[in-house]
Amino acid sequence: MSLIINSTTPEGIVLAADSRQSYRNMKGMARVGSDTASKLFQINNRIGVGAAGLAFLPEGAVVKNVSHFIEEYKRDPEVEGLEVEETAQGLYDLFNQRYKWKTQLNELESKIAHDLHSKGLRILNVQKMDNQVKFTYQNSQGVVEDITAALDPIELLVAGYNADGSHQVFSCRIPGPIQKLRDSYQLDKQYGSSWIGQGDVVTRIVLGFDGRIANVDFMKEMFQSRGEAEVQRQLQGLEYAIQWGAMSLQDAVDFSTLMIQTTSAMQRFSDGINADPGDMPGVGGPIDVAVITPDQGFVWIKKKRLRYGDNEVDLE
Known part of the structure; x- marks a missing residue:
């Protein structure tokens, strides 16, 4: 599944990524396919991108x-010559076309509907939401239940500087959707850290809670009684007070790599959470790191090299 981290500071931008690539075999079992996959890419001299989520797409046969x-x-x-937003839009359009996810979502819906009908269950409602399809059905005892299935998404983190020196992520x-996470022209979005992929460990450390907390019955009651905005406002009080605007570029490199190392270590000792056991240890292998600065542009700090024995080669 991967973990890509961006940390944006006044001195520059950091992109870091692990190297583990996983997949599901013919039996639907999650397996580690490689610990040497490339997930960070230099798009041009000012812009980089990290990719997580679905690792393979068909091209013809x-x-x-x-x-x-x-x-x-x-x-x-x-x-x-592209700017940051143009790059994000271009890659978004490319994978929206390549993925053909609408067709796959329709096929997933048909398969689940067939399975439910074959068991004699009555489907009450079907709802599609982005990459998910949710079925509400009545079981053999007359109890109403839900089942949700989802396609694996492709996630991208696009970061860099525009020609005028402004930065965006x-x-x-x-x-x-496409979401703007950082913008040097917006005071509340100038600096900070963002991540895609298996970010539950980072979220717990930095924000102070797991994003899956919304699935807990107590929290659902709180959302209804206090309102989602108020609950989110109070949860923000748990976030670590990190002074991103005062952070050096080296600090940002250290923070980004630490979060990936910690995630990999936690996945080694855990198997998901009690409410949802059986998680995939999808973060591992060497960490690639790149920085982007207004003066030097995109620079690799650490990048995997091809090697055999004592011989190494960089293909770039």
Whole structure:
């Protein structure tokens, strides 16, 4: 599943990513396919992107890594002059077209409906939400139950500087929205850290709670009685007070890599949470790190190299 972290500071932008790539085999079991996958990419001299989520897409009769399509995208001569938002939109459009997720979501809906009907269950309602389809049905005892199934999304974190020196960070979720996370022209969005992929450990550490807290019955009651806005406001009080605007670039590198290392270590000792056991240890392998600054542009701090024995080679 991966973990990509961006930390944006006054000195520059950090992008860090693990190298583990997982997949589901023919039996539907999650497996680690590689600990040497590339998830960080230099798009042009000012912009980088990290990719998480679904790792493979078909191209004709051949299944190819998501990295193949990003490398293909960056070879377009016009990419060198793109701004950050244009890059995010271009990659979003590319994978929206390549994924064909609407077709897959329809197939998933048909499969679940067939399974429920074959068991003699009565379907009461079907609702589609982005990459999910939710069925409400009546079981053999007449009790109303829900079942939700989802497609694996493709997630992108696009960060960098525009030609005028301003910086921006966007997240893209396919299927789903494009969101602006950082913008040097917005005081409340200038600096900070964002992450995609298996971010539950980082969320617990930085924000002070797990995002799945919304599924707890007590919290559902609180949302209804106090309102979601008020509950979210109070939960913000648990977030660590990190002075992103005073953070050095080295501090940002240290923070980003620490969060990936901690996630990998926690996944080693745990198997999901009690309310949802059986999680995939999807974060691991070497950590790639790149920084982007207004003066130097995109610079690799650490990047995997091909090696055999004592020999190493960098293909870039």
